[in-house]
Structure formats: C-alpha cells, structure tokens
Amino acid sequence: MRQTHTPPAKAPALEVSTTLVVRRGVAFLERHPGVASLLLVLPGTIWMMLFVGIPLASIVLFSFWRSGFAGLVPDYNVENYAALLGGRTFWRITFWTYEVVIIALAGVIVLAYPAAYAIWRVVRDDRWKTAVLLLCVVPFWTSYLTRTITWLPMFGREGVVNRVLLALGVIGEPLEILLYTPYSMMWGLWSLYIVFMIGPLYHSMTKIDEDVMSAAAMLGATPLRTFFHVVLPLTRPGLMAGSLFVMVLGLGEFFTERVIGGAQNPMLAGLILRQIDIFQWASASAIAVTLTVLTLVTVSAMLRLFDLRKV
Amino acid sequence: MESDVRLEGVTKRFGKVTAVDGLGLEVSRGEFVSVIGPSGCGKTTMMRLIAGLDQPDAGQIWIRGERMEGVPPYERNIGLVFQSFALFPHLDVMANVEFGLRMRGESAQHREEKAMRALRAIGMENLARRRIEQLSGGQKQRVALARALVVEPSLILLDEPLGSLDAKLRIEMQSELKSLQRQMGITFIHVSHNQGEALVMADRIAVMNAGRFEQVATPTEIYKEPRTRFVAEFVGRNNIFEGEVAESRNGIVRVQTRHGVFAIEARGRVPAERQRLIFVVRADSMRPVDAGGPRTENVVSGVIKGLEYAGSVMLMVLDLGSDQELKVEQHESLSLGRAAPRHGATLTVTWTPADAHLLPTP
Numbered sequence: 001m002r003q004t005h006t007p008p009a010k011a012p013a014l015e016v017s018t019t020l021v022v023r024r025g026v027a028f029l030e031r032h033p034g035v036a037s038l039l040l041v042l043p044g045t046i047w048m049m050l051f052v053g054i055p056l057a058s059i060v061l062f063s064f065w066r067s068g069f070a071g072l073v074p075d076y077n078v079e080n081y082a083a084l085l086g087g088r089t090f091w092r093i094t095f096w097t098y099e100v101v102i103i104a105l106a107g108v109i110v111l112a113y114p115a116a117y118a119i120w121r122v123v124r125d126d127r128w129k130t131a132v133l134l135l136c137v138v139p140f141w142t143s144y145l146t147r148t149i150t151w152l153p154m155f156g157r158e159g160v161v162n163r164v165l166l167a168l169g170v171i172g173e174p175l176e177i178l179l180y181t182p183y184s185m186m187w188g189l190w191s192l193y194i195v196f197m198i199g200p201l202y203h204s205m206t207k208i209d210e211d212v213m214s215a216a217a218m219l220g221a222t223p224l225r226t227f228f229h230v231v232l233p234l235t236r237p238g239l240m241a242g243s244l245f246v247m248v249l250g251l252g253e254f255f256t257e258r259v260i261g262g263a264q265n266p267m268l269a270g271l272i273l274r275q276i277d278i279f280q281w282a283s284a285s286a287i288a289v290t291l292t293v294l295t296l297v298t299v300s301a302m303l304r305l306f307d308l309r310k311v
Numbered sequence: 312m313e314s315d316v317r318l319e320g321v322t323k324r325f326g327k328v329t330a331v332d333g334l335g336l337e338v339s340r341g342e343f344v345s346v347i348g349p350s351g352c353g354k355t356t357m358m359r360l361i362a363g364l365d366q367p368d369a370g371q372i373w374i375r376g377e378r379m380e381g382v383p384p385y386e387r388n389i390g391l392v393f394q395s396f397a398l399f400p401h402l403d404v405m406a407n408v409e410f411g412l413r414m415r416g417e418s419a420q421h422r423e424e425k426a427m428r429a430l431r432a433i434g435m436e437n438l439a440r441r442r443i444e445q446l447s448g449g450q451k452q453r454v455a456l457a458r459a460l461v462v463e464p465s466l467i468l469l470d471e472p473l474g475s476l477d478a479k480l481r482i483e484m485q486s487e488l489k490s491l492q493r494q495m496g497i498t499f500i501h502v503s504h505n506q507g508e509a510l511v512m513a514d515r516i517a518v519m520n521a522g523r524f525e526q527v528a529t530p531t532e533i534y535k536e537p538r539t540r541f542v543a544e545f546v547g548r549n550n551i552f553e554g555e556v557a558e559s560r561n562g563i564v565r566v567q568t569r570h571g572v573f574a575i576e577a578r579g580r581v582p583a584e585r586q587r588l589i590f591v592v593r594a595d596s597m598r599p600v601d602a603g604g605p606r607t608e609n610v611v612s613g614v615i616k617g618l619e620y621a622g623s624v625m626l627m628v629l630d631l632g633s634d635q636e637l638k639v640e641q642h643e644s645l646s647l648g649r650a651a652p653r654h655g656a657t658l659t660v661t662w663t664p665a666d667a668h669l670l671p672t673p
Binding site for chain 2: 209211212214215216217218219220221222225229230233234
C-alpha cells in the first residue's frame, strides 16, 4: 500500500535505485535501437541454438565420425558419405522416397481441392462451415501415433472393414490390400496429410472476392470453368503452402511406412532408424544430413517455382 | 415492340424481410434505365435477380422475350459491371477483357481482335498488358466496362458503377458511359443511390423505396413532377407542404397550410374542397423578395439557420417555425445588388403558382 502522506524524499532507497536503473536502461535503449532489437531476438536465438542449432551441428559432426563397438569414434573421414552415395541402395530408397511423397502430394491435392471448395461454396451457413472445418482438424488433437495405430483394428485382416464387408457378403475372404502394403501406406499418408492442404486452400479461397466469382459467371463461365480459370490460379498461394507442408512432412515420414505400410519399403527417414537399430550412428547421421540437404533443396526449388513471400 | 427486359411481380424475401416486393418494369431495346433509391431499398437485390445470381421467390423475369426462370447466370448473356469492378486479379487487362470471349469458345484471333477493339473504344489499347493492380480506379472502371461489353450482351447491368471514383472522374465517366451506350445501342440498367448520376445518364428513372417502385418516369418528370412524397424527398431539393384545399377555381388550387394559404396551378386536377393534400416546391424556384416590397401570394418569411455556399449557388435553410424548414437555392446572379445573406437574418421568398406541384396521392 502506498502511503500518501510520505514525502517523496523519504521513499525507500531500493525503489529509487531500481526506478533509476530502469529509467537509465530505457534511455540507453532508446539511444541505441540496435541493441534493443538484439535483446529482443536473444531469447529466441538461444532457444533455437539449444534445440535446433546444436543438435543439427552435432549430427553433421557425427556424420564424419566412425561407428565403433562402444559408440561413435571421433575419427574424421568421409567414408559414411562415400558408402552411402556410392551404393545403389541409397539411390533406390531416395527415388522411392520421392515417388511416395509426390504421389502422396498429388493425391492430397486431388482430394483436398473438392473438400475445401465444398466447405467454401457448398456449405452456406457459417456455423456449419466452422463445424466441418473443425471435423477436419479434430483428429489432429490426438497424437500422430494414435491416429496411425487406429488403422490396425480398422483395416487389419480381422479389422472392422474386412468383417463388415465379409458379413455383407461383398467379399469372400478378407482383403489383404488394406494393411501392410504400399497402397495402404499411401491411403494412410493421404488421410494424415489432407488437413495440411485443406486449411491453406480454404484460406486462400475465402480471400477470393465474391464479386469476382459472380463476374466469372456473368461472363459465361460455368462453375467448373470458373474453378479452373479463376479459383485454381487464385488459390496458388494456398496450394503452395499446403504442398510445402506435405513435402516436408512426407520426406521425414517413417512411422506410417512402419505401421501401416508393413515396414517393407523404408523411406530415407526409415533408413536412418534402421541404421540406428544396428548401432550405425555415424552412417545414420550421414543419411540424416543428406535428407536435410535434400529437403532444403526441394523446398527452395518449390519456392523458386512460386514465391510465397510475394503474396 | 417486344420489350428487352420485363419484370412481372418479382418478389424476393430474405428470411422475414421482403427485399423486393412485386416489381414490375418494362425496358425497351437500347434504353438506359436508372434505378435509384436509398441503400437497402432493394435495388441491388433487383439487379442480382435480373443477373440470375439470386432467384426470385415469386414473379417472372423475361429478357428478349425469354423467360429466365431456371436459367443460370452463365447462360443469360448479361454484362454486369460491379461497383468493386471485380476484375480478375491474376489476369492482365487484355486477358480480363478476353475472358468472356474465351468462355464462349472464340478463337484466339477473334478474341484478340475484339478485345483490342474494345480496349481502343475505352482508350486503353496501350495498357493491354498491364497488371490489374497497376491500374488507377478510372482505368479499372473502363476495363470492367470493356470486359462486359466485348461479349455483346443483350443487357448491361451497372451496380453503382461510379461509386468508387472521385467526383471529377465520375462526371467524365457519366458522359462516356452514356455515349458508349448510345453507340452500341445496348440496353443498360443502372443501379445507384446517386440521383445526379441518374438524372444525367438515364432515359428513364425508377425510384425505389422499401422494395417497391415509387415512380418510373423520365428524369424531367421525376424531377419536376414527383408522384409521391418519397420521390419528392429523394430526388432534387424539394420543399414539402401539407394542407387542406381551401378553394379550387380557374385552374388554381388554394391550399391552407400552417404557414398560410398558397396558390398552386392545378394542371387539370380539381381536388375537392377540404381535401388534404401535399404539394412540393423546388428549392431553386424560390425567389427572394425585398422586405416591404409588393407582397402578393405565396410569400413566406423565415430566419436563416443554414448557409452553404456551393460555387454558383447559395443553399439556404430557413426556419419557418412549427418545425417546418424551407430550402432555398439561390443562383448567384440573382443576389447581385443585395446584401449577402447571413445567419439569423430574416429572408422573405416567393414562388409562382406554376412552380408548385400537387402530389397525385396524399
């Protein structure tokens, strides 16, 4: 409580000194705005260094070491990379990874566009729009692992889908294609990634002026032609943002391949894990570094195709 | 002759609100019709119904003799110029103008020819490859117009087309629009809240209020002979008086109001005595009289409580007492040799019986 009758001269010494320090500090920062901005970015920088910069640097470092019996040996060499890039396996798996990611991306685009369009144009009521968008997002409130693992009771040999189809007499014996196949892995990826595409697409659709849509109709464009001539070009930013999400997530994908794909055809990230399983830390690091470089190259190539910063 | 556009009992409700209510209108080929009214009167709804962007709850719309029920907007061949212009931001000027032709499956050569001709007509042939965001408001307006005209539509709808332009540009575009419309002979329906725009451009004006047409007539008629109180209040600067017929004789009706008896030229009407009616006198019909001068009929005095100098005219508001105001528009040439009006001064004005106009409906 402040005592109003106390004259200012008798205020506690500590209070005076702190306000003085604060005032002097503020005055100093006002005179040196460069120092102020440096102080503002400092906490974030420290955080990023601790949890991204240092781990990444150590992986790069380890990739030039050697895996010994008792762990990593700081014996600098480029053997890990030579073995990796010289062998056929790495290239086969790299191509396979890109094949999976590109098909996943294409499928996600084909599935997400109509979905986003429907939420934007067909659902008229704002409350319903929110409800449908929420339905798309709610699965993502559960963990990635849970979502992936639920495929097992759903699509397994004895899973819900097979049982229902058997009971209905649609099939004579359980479908094997539903789980532990490249196809099932792809369906899994689509279902996991589609929301990353619907979100940005829907967002760029809502930014299209309603009058522009009407203008297209008045000029003789059917809804389908309006979609291709107006909606598609105007949602490129959303398409690009969504594609970046899917690309980055897809290149780092290992769990879906293991659980739903049956762990038969590892992708690059899966290869890292398999190297770790056999204690090849150095080799795993080299793959990790290569994958990081590949991801960076892919993302910058995509940004060169369409610069999101210009939007 | 078959009318180009015909509305019959067109009604549209949004929930409990009736936006347009039993609209009837006939527009002939090549006519320029302006629909004016305050915001929310239903004029934009009417336009969207004609365009096919909304469907009427009742009534029918015909365009060139064809019933429009169930015809989607992209099959109506109507050009619509939006207030927001609604140009395609991802296309350049040329591609915007070409869009309608592309949708009609015209060859690239035809498209280019027609689009260039349209751009030349609006004086923008040098800006064909400009991006939309690089255009000024006036240029966007022109592109929007060219885009609508190039497909040779059976009808052009203009929704507040000049609303987002500055005053000077708006006046330029008014005459440009009108002359383009004359040249092409296309029917225009123009929707605006700006009566000035309508008076300049339209062959006929429809004044709309609360979803209905109050009066559909030529600009002169609307301006000089409003049919309803609403029209008189909305168009021009009118003074409205209510009163009771005191006498009707020799083509002159005398009406007793709270401010005295006023003589009005009857123009063939013979209202019964004691009938209540409304008459209007335009602000620009008011002539100041010198105090102590010969006082005849139709003279009122009031205290000046508002003064607005608008270039060649002086707009004044007189307080007549008992809540009645009188708007006076005085041309500068008429005030020569007179003391400049000032706040609080008393001004006496008069008008002739021919300047007053009896509303047909009370």
